[in-house]
Amino acid sequence: MAITTSSIDPRLVYARSILQTEAQALEAVADRLDQSFLQLIEILQNCPERIGITGVGKSADVGQKIAGTFNSMGTRSYTLDVTKAMHGDLGMVHPNDVVLFLSHSGESEELLRLLPMVRHQAGQLIAITGNPRSTLARSVDAAITYGPITESCPLALAPSTSTTIMIALGDAIAFVLAEQRRFTADDFARYHPAGSLGKRLARVDQFMRRPHDLRIASMNLSVRSVFAAMSPQGRRTGALILTDESGSLAGLFTDSDLARLFERRDDRALDRPIREVMTAHPITISPDARLMEAIERMRTLKISELPVIDEARKPIGLLDITDLIGLMPLDSAISTPAQRKLAS
CATH class of the missing domain: 3.40.50.10490 (Glucose-6-phosphate isomerase like protein; domain 1)
Incomplete structure (x- = not known):
């Protein structure tokens, strides 16, 4: 009417x-x-x-x-x-x-x-x-x-x-x-360091987890040996960063990936090189990128961890969704391993 x-x-x-x-x-x-x-x-x-x-x-x-x-x-x-x-x-x-x-x-x-x-x-x-x-x-x-x-x-x-x-x-x-x-937006960011606006205008390196908070291992090690050796001193993260012989980022392996191996009762995979079950070529971001760009990338691709790499593709940090949840749009969701592999 x-x-x-x-x-x-x-x-x-x-x-x-x-x-x-x-x-x-x-x-x-x-x-x-x-x-x-x-x-x-x-x-x-x-x-x-x-x-x-x-x-x-x-x-x-x-x-x-x-x-x-x-x-x-x-x-x-x-x-x-x-x-x-x-x-x-x-x-x-x-x-x-x-x-x-x-x-x-x-x-x-x-x-x-x-x-x-x-x-x-x-x-x-x-x-x-x-x-x-x-x-x-x-x-x-x-x-x-x-x-x-x-x-x-x-x-x-x-x-x-x-x-x-x-x-x-x-x-x-x-x-x-x-x-x-x-x-410029960089100038604007300098004058707005606080609050959600300041965070969105900040750069990735201001909010990423630093190397001492990361779990980094060689992709050639077995799943069992990697997890047995991991004892992070800082904040816990759900992603394991895997590197090749040169120290460059090769892949990610998450707690969800490990749980999936147990669900499949694939015990033999635990003693095989982790490179066989990792997510190869994961989505990454530069430390100089804006945090809002990283947030949008995580939201769009529905990923919960975003490795930060330098120009040589060496891992230097990680953005974890648990640190950014207050800045994420409401329609964002934690990714599944399948979604992560699709995104890569």
Whole structure:
């Protein structure tokens, strides 16, 4: 049965209209961007120190977000609280800094009172404001003036559409600067070392198990002798790494493979060379690869151990699914020996 407009909860209708109002405003502002945006970008590109960001009320909150985005994308930034600046925090402003002022009206009394003090402290002043004829727009070296907008607040008073626009413009500035500076994923990873995001951007060698945690043996030894000799000192792993005469990776043999021999009652295999029952030519990865690439490879191929090899194919580490389980997509699964052989 089709849902008619009249059957939709009016709260949903109103919520959608708010989003549509702000989306339309963003489209209008995007069309209005002109040379003044490029002028502001030029100033920031040539800034030898940091970008200070200041505003009053909700604009100050927006400044916190913009500063965070700038810093994460390689543009060093800080926020300057208007009140605290008048009581000593102006000392954080360096003569080579650029200070960005945020104000929808461009006539905020507190901000305008601070402006001449910052002028004496900073190298250049820039602004994002809605009013091209405002005192703020006329007092700075460059300003993005996004023009008239209607706040989505039911009273058309509370900062809403205007703050959305400021945040979006902050993103545009940060990402254009990052693009111009050839900011890379490696750079981004350096600034995000913690949490799941940092882990996914990290490199394999930061999370792989090291040689002292690995079980490594010659592929020419018997299954029985290999397991009798293995006594890992570190974390236990379910994969045995097998090497050839040159020490290069030749194959893997897992606890699951051993269990399968017992299930088949193939006791004679225990005294034959392990190369006969190992998974030859297993999937591998480089220590310089991204962890997210390794995770995706394990997820796609449904493997639970991924050997890490150097340029000579010598095993130097291992990624084990038990160390990465919190980062694996929900549809990942532990592989079976049959799946591992198929993947190879």
